[in-house]
Structures are given as structure tokens and as C-alpha cells.
Amino acid sequence: MNTQTIIKPLLASSIVAAFTISSPALAEGVSAGTLIENTASATYEDGEGTKTVDSNTVQVRVDELLDVTVTSLDSGAVGASPGEAVLTFEVTNQGNGPEAFVLTANPVVTGNDFETVVESIAVDTNGNGTYDPGVDEILTAPETTAELAADEAITVFVIVTVPDGVADTEESNVELTAEAVTGTGAPGTSFDGQGVNGGDAIVGATGADDTATGSLIAGITTVDLDKAVSLVDPFGGDSAVPGTVATFTITAVVSGSGSVDALVVTDIIPDGTTYADGTLALDGDALTDAAGDDAGEASDADGITVDLGTVAGGAIHQITFDVTID
Amino acid sequence: MKNITKMVAALLAFAAVPAAGSAVAQSQSPITLSGDVKAVETSVDAAGNTVTRLVEPDVIVPGDRLVFTTDYANNGAEAVDNFVVTNAVPDAVRLAGDADPALTVSVDGGETWGALSSLTVAGEDGTMRAAAHADVTHVRWTLESVAPGDNGRVEYPAIIR
Numbered sequence: 001m002n003t004q005t006i007i008k009p010l011l012a013s014s015i016v017a018a019f020t021i022s023s024p025a026l027a028e029g030v031s032a033g034t035l036i037e038n039t040a041s042a043t044y045e046d047g048e049g050t051k052t053v054d055s056n057t058v059q060v061r062v063d064e065l066l067d068v069t070v071t072s073l074d075s076g077a078v079g080a081s082p083g084e085a086v087l088t089f090e091v092t093n094q095g096n097g098p099e100a101f102v103l104t105a106n107p108v109v110t111g112n113d114f115e116t117v118v119e120s121i122a123v124d125t126n127g128n129g130t131y132d133p134g135v136d137e138i139l140t141a142p143e144t145t146a147e148l149a150a151d152e153a154i155t156v157f158v159i160v161t162v163p164d165g166v167a168d169t170e171e172s173n174v175e176l177t178a179e180a181v182t183g184t185g186a187p188g189t190s191f192d193g194q195g196v197n198g199g200d201a202i203v204g205a206t207g208a209d210d211t212a213t214g215s216l217i218a219g220i221t222t223v224d225l226d227k228a229v230s231l232v233d234p235f236g237g238d239s240a241v242p243g244t245v246a247t248f249t250i251t252a253v254v255s256g257s258g259s260v261d262a263l264v265v266t267d268i269i270p271d272g273t274t275y276a277d278g279t280l281a282l283d284g285d286a287l288t289d290a291a292g293d294d295a296g297e298a299s300d301a302d303g304i305t306v307d308l309g310t311v312a313g314g315a316i317h318q319i320t321f322d323v324t325i326d
Numbered sequence: 327m328k329n330i331t332k333m334v335a336a337l338l339a340f341a342a343v344p345a346a347g348s349a350v351a352q353s354q355s356p357i358t359l360s361g362d363v364k365a366v367e368t369s370v371d372a373a374g375n376t377v378t379r380l381v382e383p384d385v386i387v388p389g390d391r392l393v394f395t396t397d398y399a400n401n402g403a404e405a406v407d408n409f410v411v412t413n414a415v416p417d418a419v420r421l422a423g424d425a426d427p428a429l430t431v432s433v434d435g436g437e438t439w440g441a442l443s444s445l446t447v448a449g450e451d452g453t454m455r456a457a458a459h460a461d462v463t464h465v466r467w468t469l470e471s472v473a474p475g476d477n478g479r480v481e482y483p484a485i486i487r
Contacts, residue, residue: 029388030418030487040361040396040413040480044406044472051406055359055396062418062486065387096388190385202387 031150032064032097032196064195066180067094067204068101070212073129073155077171077217079258080162085116086131087158087214089176093148094206097196101178103143105158109213113170116160116216121176124155131157144181158214168220168256173213180208219258221313225265226251244325246273249318256313263311265319268303272326275300279322282306356402357472359411366391366483392419392484399477409469411480412436420460422483429482432464433457439466460487 040055073088093099105118121143122136136157139145145154158176182201183191185208195201228251233244240246252265269275280287280298287296287306298304298321306319365383368391370376380393396411414436415421421431421442432438433445445457467480 034418036363036392036416036418036486038361038363038394038413038416040359040394040411042357042359042398042409042411044357044409046356046402046404046406050408051355051357053355053357053359055361058361058363058394060363060383060386060392063385063387200385202385204387 029065029096029150030062032062032095032201033199034062036060036062061197061199062096063199064097064099064182064201065095065204066099066182066184066191066201066208067206068092068099068178068180068208068210069094069206070176070178070210072212072214074214077215079219080216081219081258082162082164082166084119085160085162085216087160087174087176087216088129088131089156089158089212089214090153091145091148091156091176091178092153093150095180095204095208096150097201098147098149100147100181101145102181103139103145103156104177104179105143105160106175106177107160107172109173109175112172114163114166114172114218116162116172116174118174119159119161122157122159124157127155129155131159145178160216162216162218166218166220168218168258170218172216172218174216175211175213177209177211182208184208217257219256219313221254221256221258221260223260223263223311224253224255226253227267240325242325245276246323246325247279247320248323249320252308252311252317252319254311254313254315259310259312261310263308264305265308265317266303266305267319267321269300269323273323274326275304276322276324279320280304280306281320282308283318284320356400356404356474357406357409358397358399358401360397362395362397364393364395366393386486388486390486391422392486393481394484395479395481397477397479398472400472400474403474405471405473407471409472410466412464412466413480413482414464415462415482415484417487419484419486421462421465422485423459425459425465425483430466430468431462432466433461434463436464439464 037057037059039057041052043050043052069092071090073090078085078087091101103121105121107116107118120138122131122138125136158174160174182194185203187203187205187207189203191201228249230247231238231240231244233239233241250265250267254260275298277289280296282295287294289298291297296306304321308317363383364380365386367379367381368376398411400406428441430439431442433447442457446454447457447461449455465482
């Protein structure tokens with residue numbers, strides 16, 4: 001009841017500011033459990049001078065808002081091949097009080113070309129944004145985050161296994177859902193007494209849960225090598241006689257949406273022929289015969305080796321070299 | 327209701343009533359102030375009209391709207407003059423953007439007063455900028471005189487930060 005009125009027969013005094021001006025840094029909302037207190041005061045003049053009177057103080061406690069967002073931190077579909085793949089998410093406590101969240105990863109999403117198997121959900125313990133096996137904590141079922149402070153965000157990894165037999169460019173989505181431990185529901189749903197300091201906890205606009213989707217795209221990449229030869233004999237013809245120069249062309253065709261790493265093309269010098277020094281070339285550009293100074297090396301004894309490194313799908317490289325028929 | 331603690335200020339008026347109480351009683355304030363706070367609940371009725379109601383602030387969270395009210399009354403036999411009601415705006419709320427533009431406010435803890443549009447505050451880079459609703463620290467109302475038996479209500483709307 002608030003009908004009682006308090007009279008303070010104080011002598012004239014200046015009004016005291018009941019609150020300091022500088023507020024604490026209030027990020028997204030005032031913290032749950034905060035008491036809002038309000039007192040009015042009045043001054044007036046009667047026949048005896050200036051008088052001051054205060055009102056009663058009303059208090060309201062701010063309740064705990066339950067809100068969470070989940071977003072995918074992957075810039076696009078993550079390239080994957082059969083085996084382990086990692087999807088990265090961010091879970092943010094958008095509420096105004098400390099709250100933990102239950103995480104659920106769902107690999108069965110409508111429209112998936114293939115389905116992965118969720119192996120584990122891990123928290124980016126060392127905060128480097130990359131999944132580090134053995135370092136980043138793997139959550140045990142039921143996968144629940146630590147209590148996140150208001151506005152705190154954590155990075156979460158969902159580790160999945162891509163099955164064998166997926167075809168190139170097939171896609172698969174994995175959903176990560178976070179739900180407030182206190183509870184979820186329609187915005188406005190109240191959990192009496194379950195908020196900070198015994199206050200209520202109220203479901204906010206997010207419903208106290210959120211889901212984000214991470215995408216995988218199968219990058220299955222193949223390499224095809226094709227070798228051709230052309231002959232120029234000493235007489236200007238194309239017969240294979242001693243002294244004829246044979247030019248070999250090896251064409252490496254990389255197909256698929258992914259890429260291949262450490263692609264090295266080697267060939268031997270055929271019996272009965274001799275490598276023509278200084279003729280090794282990659283895509284028309286000469287390479288030295290020596291090892292270590294560029295991508296290629298060549299010798300009569302060891303043949304040719306060209307290190308193409310990482311090659312993306314769709315690339316074509318041509319390696320040429322000459323031999324002379326003995 | 328457990329959530330609301332409406333406290334009566336601890337300092338009571340009658341702490342020092344001497345034996346000759348009548349003299350003190352005569353010096354008691356003829357003015358009474360009674361503060362209250364209500365939450366503003368907005369809903370849509372069957373006809374699609376938006377309905378706002380003032381309700382007890384059972385459950386309040388950031389973004390909710392409150393109305394702070396102060397009822398005043400002159401219970402004395404004499405008029406009082408230069409009647410000024412001052413209300414500090416709690417840190418946890420900001421003055422609502424649709425508050426009366428003519429409301430007299432302070433953005434410096436009650437040092438200087440004026441309509442919000444006339445006030446400035448120091449920005450983070452040290453330069454002065456126009457004051458915003460969130461900068462308001464106090465609101466106040468001034469009445470030239472309150473006649474015996476008169477009463478009224480002043481109020482301001484606020485949003486929980």
C-alpha cells in the first residue's frame with residue numbers, strides 16, 4: 001500500500017541529489033536485480049520561510065531478462081571432405097543477468113544433400129577462434145555452457161564427421177541451438193523467483209533460445225594427368241631417329257570445387273634418350289634444372305620433378321621438357 | 327507482488343515529538359507528497375486498437391516503460407508559494423523520448439535547469455553537444471502557489487535502460 005504519506009518537518013535545506021551523475025557502464029540493459037528507487041522532494045515558501053518535504057521512496061527491482069543469440073562465425077559454407085569438419089558459432093547472452101545455456105547440434109536439416117554425424121561441441125577455451133583439439137573444452141552431455149555474464153559471448157565449435165561417398169559440391173547444414181537453462185518460451189513468459197536475487201526471470205524477445213545454421217560444402221577434387229609427345233628429327237621431319245628431339249607435354253587438370261595440396265608431378269627420362277638440359281618449363285615459363293631454386297628440377301638420372309603446391313579445382317598446368325634420342 | 331518493495335522512507339516525522347506537542351504540530355508541513363511508480367502495459371484489444379494501462383510493476387525488464395508519479399496536496403490553512411517538486415531520475419532509467427518537451431529538467435545533477443532542448447552536456451571527446459533524454463538526471467515542476475485544499479499530480483515517463 002502506498003497511501004501513507006510521510007511528512008518531514010525539516011527546516012529549509014537544499015535538495016540533495018539522491019543519485020550521482022556518472023552511471024556505471026550499462027551495456028545492453030540495466031543488470032537484473034538492480035533496485036530502482038525514486039523519491040520526490042518539494043520546496044515551498046510559507047509565512048515562515050522556505051520549507052522542504054520529501055515523498056516516500058518507491059522501489060522497483062529490475063527482473064532478469066532471458067535472451068540469447070546464436071550466430072555462425074563461418075564466412076560461408078565450410079569446405080569439407082570425408083572425415084572431420086568444424087563449424088564455428090558464437091553464443092551471446094543478450095539478457096541482463098548471468099545465465100548458462102544448453103547447446104544442441106542438429107545435423108538433420110531439411111534440404112541437406114548429405115548428413116553429418118555430430119561428434120562433439122567444444123568451447124573456444126583459449127579464445128583464438130580456432131578449434132584446438134585437446135585444448136578447447138569439449139562439453140559433456142547435456143552440453144551446457146558455463147554461466148555467461150550479461151552481454152558475454154563465447155565461441156563454440158561443432159565438430160562433425162562427413163561421411164564417405166559424398167559427391168563434390170553437395171551441401172549439408174548443421175543447426176546449433178542455445179536455450180537458457182532457466183527456461184524458454186514465448187516472450188513474456190515468467191519464471192517466478194528464478195531470476196537474480198530471487199527476482200523473476202522473464203523470457204525476452206528471443207524466446208530465450210536461438211538457432212543458427214552452419215553450412216558445409218563437399219570439396220571433392222581430382223587430378224588427371226595427360227602426357228603427349230611431339231618429335232622433330234634432324235632433317236625437319238617427325239621420325240624417331242638418333243638425334244631426334246622429343247618434346248613431352250604433361251597436362252595436369254585439377255577438377256572439383258576444392259583444392260589439392262602438395263601436388264608434385266614427376267616423370268622419368270625414357271631409356272634410350274637423354275634429357276636436354278635447360279628445357280624444363282611450367283606453363284611456358286622456363287624452370288632451372290637445379291633443385292631448390294624454383295618449383296622444378298631435372299636431370300638425366302632422376303627425371304623431372306615439378307612441385308605445383310596447392311592447386312584449386314579448375315586449374316590446368318602444363319609441364320614441358322625435351323629429350324634427345326640417343 | 328513480492329517483487330515490488332515500496333518502502334516508506336525510514337526517516338519519520340514524529341521522531342522528536344516533545345511533551346508540548348501542539349507547538350510542533352503547528353510547524354508540521356501542510357504539504358504532503360506521495361510518490362508512486364507504475365508500469366505501462368501496452369496491449370491490442372479485439373478491435374485492433376492499442377490499449378495502454380498503468381499496472382503495478384510486478385515484472386519489469388530493460389526496455390519496459392515506467393511512469394513515476396508524485397501526488398501533492400496542501401492540507402494546511404494557508405497557501406504556499408513557489409512550490410517546486412524535484413525528482414531525481416534513477417540511474418537505471420532514462421527519461422522517455424516522448425516526455426513533455428516543456429518539462430524542466432537538469433542534466434548536471436540539479437545544478438542548472440531548463441527545457442531539454444536548451445541544455446548541453448560534454449561529449450566523450452570534451453566538446454559540448456545537445457543534451458538527450460538519456461542525459462537527464464532530474465526533473466522538476468514549479469507552481470507559483472498551492473491554495474489550501476488544492477492537490478494535484480506530477481509525473482514523468484521513463485524507460486528502463
